Amino acid sequence: MSARESQIRSALDKIKAQLKPGVELIVVTKTFPVSDLEILYLLGERHFGENRQSELSKKSEALAKDIHWHFQGGLQSNKLRAIVSVASYIHSLDEIRHAVKISELALELNKRQRCFIQVNLDADELASRESNRSGVDPKEFVAFAESLIALAGIDVVGVMGIAPLNSDPRPGFEILRNLSQELLKMAPKASGISSGMSGDYQIAMEYGATHIRLGSSILGQR
Numbered sequence: 329m330s331a332r333e334s335q336i337r338s339a340l341d342k343i344k345a346q347l348k349p350g351v352e353l354i355v356v357t358k359t360f361p362v363s364d365l366e367i368l369y370l371l372g373e374r375h376f377g378e379n380r381q382s383e384l385s386k387k388s389e390a391l392a393k394d395i396h397w398h399f400q401g402g403l404q405s406n407k408l409r410a411i412v413s414v415a416s417y418i419h420s421l422d423e424i425r426h427a428v429k430i431s432e433l434a435l436e437l438n439k440r441q442r443c444f445i446q447v448n449l450d451a452d453e454l455a456s457r458e459s460n461r462s463g464v465d466p467k468e469f470v471a472f473a474e475s476l477i478a479l480a481g482i483d484v485v486g487v488m489g490i491a492p493l494n495s496d497p498r499p500g501f502e503i504l505r506n507l508s509q510e511l512l513k514m515a516p517k518a519s520g521i522s523s524g525m526s527g528d529y530q531i532a533m534e535y536g537a538t539h540i541r542l543g544s545s546i547l548g549q550r
């Protein structure tokens with residue numbers, strides 16, 4: 329076994345021992361080389377997260393077809409076709425114009441695109457505007473969810489959030505859990521909560537995370 333392989337394996341084992349039952353681990357492989365994804369694949373991982381379309385397309389072409397790709401980066405109209413043709417899940421949907429396009433593309437490709445609704449968990453609106461944080465404003469969540477549910481090519485699977493950096497993630501995770509309840513009233517199957525990264529995944533699981541997205545705690549610093 330190579331040094332890199334044993335390093336990844338032991339990090340993965342450590343994380344897996346802490347996962348609550350039913351929680352899906354997505355290994356965020358952005359910026360890491362295909363060789364690392366091959367190691368993860370041999371260790372049994374099948375859910376990988378990427379933030380950029382070009383990297384997603386390149387890696388998905390190079391790797392096995394039974395991998396589930398999770399797209400979690402910023403969306404741009406001219407990249408949507410390539411994303412929809414590869415991604416099992418999109419975690420970062422926060423604009424209706426993108427949703428309409430994704431729905432059209434999905435129908436054209438004979439699929440329904442599974443999407444999480446990304447919510448902006450930054451309570452401080454000024455900070456949020458300045459940092460250009462993405463995500464739907466919680467106040468607009470219900471209306472946004474309603475329009476999404478009406479689109480034939482989209483399968484709304486849950487909510488997604490990124491807790492604010494350098495502060496207690498709990499208030500944000502609480503908002504996300506409440507919005508998840510709102511969503512379930514409109515779409516009873518949309519029970520997913522995608523939250524939790526390397527720094528806060530244990531807390532995210534306390535707040536009901538069903539999908540956690542971990543990069544650095546498994547693969548090291550980028």
Ligand SMILES: *Cc1c(COP(=O)(O)O)cnc(C)c1O
Pocket residue numbers: 356358379400401490524525526527541542543544545
């Ligand atoms: C990079 C990234 C992650 C993983 O972050 P780590 O701190 O490396 O675990 C999770 N979610 C999103 C949206 C990301 O961009």
